[in-house]
Amino acid sequence: xxxxSIFNPQSIxxxxxxxxxxxxxxxxxxxPSPKVSPGDQSLQQQxxxxxxxADSLFGLTAALMEQLRIEASSIQTQGRELSDEERxxxxxxxxxxxRIAAWHDQHHGLPGxxxxxxxxxxxxxxxxxxxxxxxxLTPADILALQEALEAEMTGILEQCRGVREVSH
Numbered sequence: 001x002x003x004x005s006i007f008n009p010q011s012i013x014x015x016x017x018x019x020x021x022x023x024x025x026x027x028x029x030x031x032p033s034p035k036v037s038p039g040d041q042s043l044q045q046q047x048x049x050x051x052x053x054a055d056s057l058f059g060l061t062a063a064l065m066e067q068l069r070i071e072a073s074s075i076q077t078q079g080r081e082l083s084d085e086e087r088x089x090x091x092x093x094x095x096x097x098x099r100i101a102a103w104h105d106q107h108h109g110l111p112g113x114x115x116x117x118x119x120x121x122x123x124x125x126x127x128x129x130x131x132x133x134x135x136x137l138t139p140a141d142i143l144a145l146q147e148a149l150e151a152e153m154t155g156i157l158e159q160c161r162g163v164r165e166v167s168h
Contacts, residue, residue, distance in 0.1 A: 040138070040139040040140075041139075043139035043140050043142070043143045044139045044142065044143075046143050047139060047142040047143040047145075047146045047147075050143065050146035050147050050149075050150045051146045051149075051150075053150050054107070054146065054149050054150040054153050057150065057153040057154060057157055058100075058103075058104070058107075058153055060157060061100060061153060061156055061157045061160055062100070064157070064160045064161065064164065065093075065096060065097065065100060065160060067164070068093045068096065068160060068163060068164060068167075069093060069097070071089075071093075071167060072089065072090045072093040072094075075089065075090060076090060089163065089166070089167050092159075092163045092166075093163060096156065096159055096160050096163060099152075099156045099159070100156055103149065103152055103153055103156060106149065107149055
């Protein structure tokens, strides 16, 4: 099986998809905040669950990507010209890294949800600080955003698994 049959760069949704989605959702979120209804609480709980699932998928994907990076690095440091399959593998790893970085940049924190700090030290500061990426959206908007982020991370994980299967 060839990598090109599993990974087609043209099939990747543009990174700007989330930017457009965020702009649309932000435009609909302007105005005074109404009291939280039981329906909104349910939507918020669903969004929280989608966020948690996306974070879990991100953890699985990051672990798999680390293995793929090591393998790609090993291939590149052999001191010889790479075969076509090896070049395709290294390129597929780079493309997956790009998608993960784009997803991570678009991943917005929800109020009250723990978030990753990528190794940053928690001691000596208030945990209620803002990372500047929190948005003020309705619960329905937040749910739609978190579900989209979860779906994108699911696709990235499947892409990484496909790359790994072909490399072995």
